[in-house]
Amino acid sequence: MNILVINSGSSSIKFQLIQMPSEALLCSGLIERIGEKDAILNYKTNTVKLQQTDNIPTHKQGLNKIVDLLLDSKNGVIENIKEIEAVGHRVVHGGNSFSNTALVTPEVKQKIQEFAVLAPLHNPSNLEGILVAEEDFPFAKQIAVFDTAFHQTIPEKAKKYAIPNYLYDEHNIQVYGFHGTSHKYVSEKAIDYLQLEKSKIISIHLGNGCSMTAVVNGISIDHSMGFAPSNGLIMGSRSGDIDHSIIFYLTNNLGYSLEEVNNLLTKESGMQGLTGSNDLRDIEKEAEKGNSECILALEMNAYRIRKFIGTYAAAMNGLDAIIFTAGIGENSSMIRKLVCTDMDFFGIDLDETKNDQKSQELREINTISSEVKILVIPTNEELEIAKQAFQLLN
Numbered sequence: 386m387n388i389l390v391i392n393s394g395s396s397s398i399k400f401q402l403i404q405m406p407s408e409a410l411l412c413s414g415l416i417e418r419i420g421e422k423d424a425i426l427n428y429k430t431n432t433v434k435l436q437q438t439d440n441i442p443t444h445k446q447g448l449n450k451i452v453d454l455l456l457d458s459k460n461g462v463i464e465n466i467k468e469i470e471a472v473g474h475r476v477v478h479g480g481n482s483f484s485n486t487a488l489v490t491p492e493v494k495q496k497i498q499e500f501a502v503l504a505p506l507h508n509p510s511n512l513e514g515i516l517v518a519e520e521d522f523p524f525a526k527q528i529a530v531f532d533t534a535f536h537q538t539i540p541e542k543a544k545k546y547a548i549p550n551y552l553y554d555e556h557n558i559q560v561y562g563f564h565g566t567s568h569k570y571v572s573e574k575a576i577d578y579l580q581l582e583k584s585k586i587i588s589i590h591l592g593n594g595c596s597m598t599a600v601v602n603g604i605s606i607d608h609s610m611g612f613a614p615s616n617g618l619i620m621g622s623r624s625g626d627i628d629h630s631i632i633f634y635l636t637n638n639l640g641y642s643l644e645e646v647n648n649l650l651t652k653e654s655g656m657q658g659l660t661g662s663n664d665l666r667d668i669e670k671e672a673e674k675g676n677s678e679c680i681l682a683l684e685m686n687a688y689r690i691r692k693f694i695g696t697y698a699a700a701m702n703g704l705d706a707i708i709f710t711a712g713i714g715e716n717s718s719m720i721r722k723l724v725c726t727d728m729d730f731f732g733i734d735l736d737e738t739k740n741d742q743k744s745q746e747l748r749e750i751n752t753i754s755s756e757v758k759i760l761v762i763p764t765n766e767e768l769e770i771a772k773q774a775f776q777l778l779n
């Protein structure tokens with residue numbers, strides 16, 4: 386069965402066509418800068434690698450381009466649209482409604498729309514991807530895979546906020562947790578690699594959005610993001626944890642509107658607010674040149690991660706492994722070093738030579754004597770979505 390996986394973001398669409406159950410990747414690609422005149426399309430198969438710059442004003446036109454490429458007589462990988470039997474969609478917020486993958490129905494779309502209030506950067510474009518795919522792939526089953534689903538196991542003591550009970554009971558204000566597809570994928574890989582029957586693992590997902598999950602025996606028991614994907618770690622342009630009284634100070638004393646505060650905390654804060662860039666590669670280059678703002682921002686970023694490691698080691702009463710994953714976690718030896726240095730109290734001991742080696746494979750970067758394994762595991766949210774869609778249909 387061929388499953389097309391779509392991760393439709395606010396200005397991008399990532400896609401992979403995966404044959405299941407063999408997990409063979411037929412093609413993959415990414416359209417960036419949708420809505421701008423110079424949108425960039427990258428497309429790769431086993432034999433072709435191409436990049437085009439084009440005017441792609443909408444997601445609909447983006448997805449149409451992808452369909453054209455899949456069917457293209459020279460570069461395509463299928464001959465007929467019917468060869469795609471299912472489309473798996475990443476959906477960020479599923480609230481309390483989805484502890485599992487769901488076949489898309491009008492009710493499911495309604496729920497995704499409702500939860501857009503809680504994930505305004507993500508759910509509207511996830512839904513847009515579903516609506517366009519329903520038109521473009523009328524013969525395929527549409528399946529939604531939720532980032533929040535993996536965290537439905539978080540116990541009440543960790544998911545409730547200390548605010549009046551009726552807000553939890555009647556309004557579902559609680560920790561939901563995000564990046565679940567990635568945390569599930571890499572923690573399962575780690576358990577498989579470590580061959581542990583019982584395990585206590587911390588999964589650290591560092592991309593544009595960043596989050597950490599405490600995983601006991603494969604089950605999420607706590608997570609650094611909460612009601613929306615905004616708190617916890619310092620991210621590309623999101624602040625992560627701040628004292629909520631700052632919001633009142635900004636509105637009551639500095640004249641910010643609530644919309645401006647929201648914009649400030651989600652789009653102008655994090656590494657962007659601290660350094661002027663949200664791209665860690667640029668920040669590292671500047672830090673290497675001695676830029677003190679960038680050096681401090683990297684230290685702050687790693688310090689926050691270290692604090693969560695301590696929190697989760699205490700919550701789990703032990704630690705077998707930490708996992709670094711996603712764009713920064715997989716590639717930034719600098720962040721990994723800042724996080725793992727002077728952590729011998731926790732039994733974490735980094736092998737700097739191994740840390741500096743580049744690889745696309747699962748790898749262990751701790752010393753032989755380290756009590757805790759430090760793993761770098763490339764995430765593959767698309768494959769996880771295809772696996773879950775396949776499971777649902779079978």
Ligand code: ADP
Nearest residue numbers: 591592593594663664665666711712713716717
């Ligand atoms: P998302 O999927 O959340 O959009 P990614 O997982 O692709 O994000 O991660 C994006 C982040 O990864 C960016 O901050 C980027 O700078 C960082 N990144 C990518 N490659 C490298 C690298 N070689 N070294 C350091 N950081 C990197």
